Amino acid sequence: MTRGSIYSLLALGYTMVYGIVQLINFAHGEIYMIGAFSSLIATVVFSALGLSGFALFFLVLCYGSIIAMLYGYSLERLAYRPLRNSPRLSLLISAVGMSIFLQNFVLLTQTPNFLPFPRILPQAWNVLGISGLFNSVQVIIFIVSSAVMIVLALLVKYTQLGKAMRACSQDLIMAQLTGVDVNRVIIITFLIGSISATIGSVLVSQYTGQINFYMGFLVGIKAFVAAVLGGIGSITGAVLGSYILGFTESFGAGYLASEYEDVYAFVFLIVFLIFRPNGILGSKIKEKV
Amino acid sequence: MNDPNLSHSSRSDSSLFTKKEPHLPRQPSAKTLAKRLASVLINASLLLLPALTFIIVRVNTVQNTLEWRLLNVVWFWLLFVFFLLFFEFKPHMAALSKSGRVLRRLRGVYQYRHNILLQIFLIGGAVLLPFIIPFYYVKIITFTLVYAIFALGLNYSVGYGGFLNLGHAMPFAAGAYCFALLNKYSALPVLPGLLCGAIVGLIFGAIVALLTLRLRGDYLAIVTLALGEIGNIVLSNWDSFSNGVRGIAGIAQPKLFFIELTLQQRAIMLYFYAVSILIVGIVVSHRLLCSRFGRAWEAYREDHIAAESMGVHVSWVRLSVFMIGGCYAGVAGVLYASSSAFINPSVSQILISITVLSIVVLGGMGSIPGVILGSIIVILLPEMLRVFELYRMLIFGALLVIMMRYRTQGLIAHTRPQYLKRISKTE
Numbered sequence: 001m002t003r004g005s006i007y008s009l010l011a012l013g014y015t016m017v018y019g020i021v022q023l024i025n026f027a028h029g030e031i032y033m034i035g036a037f038s039s040l041i042a043t044v045v046f047s048a049l050g051l052s053g054f055a056l057f058f059l060v061l062c063y064g065s066i067i068a069m070l071y072g073y074s075l076e077r078l079a080y081r082p083l084r085n086s087p088r089l090s091l092l093i094s095a096v097g098m099s100i101f102l103q104n105f106v107l108l109t110q111t112p113n114f115l116p117f118p119r120i121l122p123q124a125w126n127v128l129g130i131s132g133l134f135n136s137v138q139v140i141i142f143i144v145s146s147a148v149m150i151v152l153a154l155l156v157k158y159t160q161l162g163k164a165m166r167a168c169s170q171d172l173i174m175a176q177l178t179g180v181d182v183n184r185v186i187i188i189t190f191l192i193g194s195i196s197a198t199i200g201s202v203l204v205s206q207y208t209g210q211i212n213f214y215m216g217f218l219v220g221i222k223a224f225v226a227a228v229l230g231g232i233g234s235i236t237g238a239v240l241g242s243y244i245l246g247f248t249e250s251f252g253a254g255y256l257a258s259e260y261e262d263v264y265a266f267v268f269l270i271v272f273l274i275f276r277p278n279g280i281l282g283s284k285i286k287e288k289v
Numbered sequence: 290m291n292d293p294n295l296s297h298s299s300r301s302d303s304s305l306f307t308k309k310e311p312h313l314p315r316q317p318s319a320k321t322l323a324k325r326l327a328s329v330l331i332n333a334s335l336l337l338l339p340a341l342t343f344i345i346v347r348v349n350t351v352q353n354t355l356e357w358r359l360l361n362v363v364w365f366w367l368l369f370v371f372f373l374l375f376f377e378f379k380p381h382m383a384a385l386s387k388s389g390r391v392l393r394r395l396r397g398v399y400q401y402r403h404n405i406l407l408q409i410f411l412i413g414g415a416v417l418l419p420f421i422i423p424f425y426y427v428k429i430i431t432f433t434l435v436y437a438i439f440a441l442g443l444n445y446s447v448g449y450g451g452f453l454n455l456g457h458a459m460p461f462a463a464g465a466y467c468f469a470l471l472n473k474y475s476a477l478p479v480l481p482g483l484l485c486g487a488i489v490g491l492i493f494g495a496i497v498a499l500l501t502l503r504l505r506g507d508y509l510a511i512v513t514l515a516l517g518e519i520g521n522i523v524l525s526n527w528d529s530f531s532n533g534v535r536g537i538a539g540i541a542q543p544k545l546f547f548i549e550l551t552l553q554q555r556a557i558m559l560y561f562y563a564v565s566i567l568i569v570g571i572v573v574s575h576r577l578l579c580s581r582f583g584r585a586w587e588a589y590r591e592d593h594i595a596a597e598s599m600g601v602h603v604s605w606v607r608l609s610v611f612m613i614g615g616c617y618a619g620v621a622g623v624l625y626a627s628s629s630a631f632i633n634p635s636v637s638q639i640l641i642s643i644t645v646l647s648i649v650v651l652g653g654m655g656s657i658p659g660v661i662l663g664s665i666i667v668i669l670l671p672e673m674l675r676v677f678e679l680y681r682m683l684i685f686g687a688l689l690v691i692m693m694r695y696r697t698q699g700l701i702a703h704t705r706p707q708y709l710k711r712i713s714k715t716e
Contacts, residue, residue, distance in 0.1 A: 024507045034343075041346050070339035079690050088506055089453055090693045093650055096455075097689025100643065104683040109343040221518070224511060232507075259526045266515035270500055273512060 002138050002207060004246025005145035009200035010223030011230070011238040012152060013193025019169040019233035020189055022088065026095040027075055028197060029220015030102035034071050035198030036211045037110060039064035040117055047118070057120045057202075064198045071102075072194035076187060099217070106213040114212045117205040141203045148196055149239055155192075156235060165189065169233065218262065225269045340365075415564050419557045427556050428628070429672045434563035435624045437664040440648040441570050441657070442490075442617025447646065448655030448703065449578065450610035451590030453510040455642050456497060456517030460490040460615035462524060462637030464622025469537040469632055479562070482623050490619020491612050498611035502604055505593075517642050524634040536633025540626050559628045566620060571657055577613070586610060640682075644668075647685050651692060653699025662700055 010032060017025045042063035046056050079098045083091050156162040164185050167175040176182045204219075205211050226245045230237025245265055252264035344365055419427045439461060446454040464486035471477040471485060501512050524531045531537070577583050588596040589606045597603050626632045635641075644667060652663025671681050692699070 018507075022507075024511065038342060041342070067339060067342055070342075074339055079694075082694050086693075089447075089451065092453055092507065092510060093646070094690050094693040096643065096646070097686045097693070099686070100682055101686030101690065104680075104686060105340070106343060108679065108683060110347055218518075221511070221514065225515070228508065228511060260522060263519050263522050266519050269515055270512055273504060273508060274500065 002141050002246070003249060004243035005141050006200050006204050006219070007223045007226045007246055008239045008242035009145050009148060009196045009203075010219065011227040011242045012149065012196050012235060014224050015227040015230070015232055015235060015238040016165070016189050017193055018227070020165065020172070020186055021080070021084070023080065023091050024095060024224060025080075025190075025193070026092070026099040026220070027079075027102055028193060029216035029218075029223070030099050030106075031068050031072055031075070031194050031216070032197040032201045032220060033106065033211070033213060033216030034102065035064045035068040035194070036117070036201035036205050036215065037106060037213075038067035039198065039202045039205070040115060040211060043118055043120065053120070060120065061199060061202055064202055065195045068194040068198040069191045072190040073187060076190045081183070081186075099220075103213055103217065110213065112213065114210045116210050117208075119206060119209065137203075137207050141207065144199060144203060148199060149235075152192070152196070153235060161185070161188065222262075222265050225265055229269065229272060412568075416561075419560050424553050424556060427553075427560050429669065431556065431560045431563050431624075431628050432672070433664055433668045434560070434567050435621050435628065436645065436648065436668045437661050438563070438567055438570050438624070439618055439621035440645050440652075440660045440664050441567075441574055442614040442621065443645050443649050444574070444655065444657070444660050445586075445610045445614035445617070447649050448660075449583065449586040449590065450606060452607070452610065453506075454497075454513045454611075454614070455510050455639070455646065456513035456515075456520070457614070457618055457645055458637050458639070458641040459497065459517045459520040460493040460618035461622040461625070461641065462520055462634075463493045464490045464619030465626040465632050465636050466524065466531060466537075466622075467619070468623040469540050469626050470531075472540050473537060479559075479623070479627050482627070483562075483566070483620055486619040486623035487616045488619070490615040490617070490622065492615075493619070494611040494613070494615020495608060497615070498608045502607060514639065514642075517637065517639055521634055521637040521639070524637055531634065534634055536631060538631045540630045540632070556628075559624065563624055563628075566624070570617060570620075571661075574657055582609060644685070647689055650689060651699060653701045653703055655703035656699065656701050659699050659701035659703065666700075 010028065013028050013031075014025060017023060017028070039060045042060045043056070046059050046063075051059065075098060079094050080091065083094055156165060164175070164180045165188075167178070167180055168182055168185050172182060175185075201211075201216075204215075222245065223242070226242040227238045228241070229244060230239070230241030232238075245268070248268050249261055249265055253261040256264075418430070422430075439457075442460075443454060443457045446452045446457075467489040468477070468479075468482040468486050471482065477485070497513060497516055500516065501509050504512055525534050527533070578586075585596070585601045585606055586609075588599065588601055589603065593603065596606075622636070625636065648663040648667045649660055650663075651659075651666060652661070653659030667685070
């Protein structure tokens with residue numbers, strides 16, 4: 001359940017970006033990692049100012065999101081916008097390049113080691129009078145991620161911006177012709193993705209208690225796997241896929257060998273894509289000549 | 290069939306990215322220059338602002354305090370201004386196209402195949418080289434050659450077929466482990482090992498192709514990535530098979546007709562193996578590209594629907610591209626295992642796949658001299674300049690982005706061999 005929630009927070013970012021510009025944002029996992037590092041800096045600063053508990057948690061989230069948004073913006077401007085009209089292969093290579101760059105940037109400017117992340121949230125709650133039934137971090141992860149998903153779903157469905165996003169994902173040129181500021185919509189999509197990734201990374205580091213520069217890579221790939229499982233481009237699909245992936249991994253690690261934990265997700269993806277190349281909720285795309 | 294107009298398609302595609310030089314007045318006034326400078330500075334610093342957050346501040350978790358490193362800002366700005374001047378105020382497109390012209394002339398020399406003198410000169414140089422330069426460099430050059438073979442393999446799927454393959458390290462690791470294990474348990478020498486590596490690589494390439502037969506584009510990229518990662522995890526964890534992360538040591542090196550050789554002689558022997566395999570690889574690659582297969586691959590890359598309707602067997606295109614590429618990778622893996630005498634699961638890391646990909650992209654997708662130039666730049670140069678070791682991956686990443694933006698076709702652009710022209714000239 002915890003894993004599923006985290007994957008879904010990341011997968012949302014992938015699937016929204018993909019829906020609009022048809023690009024695998026390989027650097028999304030790196031944004032997640034950057035969110036975690038900025039939040040760590042913020043934690044140190046704000047706890048030195050004497051804050052603690054939920055106020056601290058909220059402020060840390062805000063700071064981390066702002067930094068991650070800045071990175072997301074620069075990423076889009078530097079690596080993706082100049083290539084918007086070029087073939088998919090070059091966009092993809094540019095994304096891979098950006099991912100390597102950001103990883104090594106953090107490695108060089110911060111540290112190659114694991115950093116401990118201080119716990120902000122309380123360890124355990126009394127739920128219905130029984131203490132220790134749930135780890136409170138897990139409960140918070142679930143609550144926060146559901147809230148983010150609901151907000152996003154409402155945003156896409158009911159607001160003007162959401163309408164513009166849906167228009168862009170159907171046909172970018174047509175949306176532009178009807179007066180949608182495509183660049184703005186794409187930027188906003190990247191920003192939203194960065195925020196949800198940061199929330200995910202802060203929650204995860206509360207859960208695991210440590211971060212390093214490599215943390216985003218594998219999680220990013222798995223979140224993408226989740227988005228693909230659900231059928232990329234669809235938000236409900238991404239959430240569904242994430243939970244399926246989370247359960248598969250947990251059960252695989254629990255009942256089979258735990259060192260092959262990462263393998264299950266990938267094998268699941270490969271087998272799944274052989275039989276249904278467009279994902280669970282993905283529609284079959286007719287190609288025009 | 291070989292209409293010269295058609296053969297330019299890859300080049301005309303790339304002209305989309307080369308911006309036309311902005312039409313500037315002859316002598317821009319100081320005011321406009323200053324304005325332009327200001328706007329560029331503001332834009333660029335806004336975009337790079339977030340980078341500062343990590344450059345200045347670092348968390349010291351032991352004392353739970355922050356380290357402020359304000360001095361770094363100075364370095365950062367110096368670097369930044371340097372790059373800005375380099376990119377914005379040189380008419381950079383002109384500079385790039387000038388270097389392009391030099392490279393084109395080089396390619397002209399390369400393509401002039403009837404120049405037997407040149408070929409003899411090159412091969413003679415390759416033969417004499419290990420006896421002139423120090424032993425250490427022989428090893429590095431062998432390593433570069435191995436990567437060139439490896440990258441030629443990836444060039445089939447990325448360059449000719451247009452499939453983004455992020456799991457090319459899997460057949461490489463398969464070849465390396467196959468040879469290492471056979472050598473360990475049945476003392477297999479290097480030459481039959483190369484054959485085994487080729488076969489194993491072929492099989493693994495076929496597996497990748499069969500598993501991804503229905504996928505295209507991004508899905509294909511992610512599945513190849515996943516397959517490579519599965520390979521890495523299995524090799525790291527399956528102790529009884531691969532000896533886990535400890536790896537396999539003491540892999541045999543070549544002998545000359547059962548005569549034991551010294552360390553230097555063995556290195557030179559491996560160098561010759563690598564050179565001869567690379568030459569064979571280049572010839573095969575070039576001949577295949579000119580054949581019916583090569584035309585089918587390129588037709589598929591340019592437009593798969595049109596190719597299919599013209600009768601190109603689509604599944605076979607994919608299978609053949611991945612199988613031949615896997616074969617090259619397997620051979621490269623055997624050479625790698627033999628020359629380093631020790632392997633561990635790091636040969637199947639995603640890092641290796643990405644290094645090879647950056648060789649191919651940098652050199653020029655689909656172009657054989659480009660791939661060789663790329664492996665020299667990516668493998669040989671960092672080995673020579675050990676100082677930059679820390680920054681190597683950082684530069685790779687930035688290079689991939691910059692190449693995609695300014696010179697998508699790579700350092701040496703791929704062009705189809707043109708026959709009609711030459712025939713008409715001789716007539």
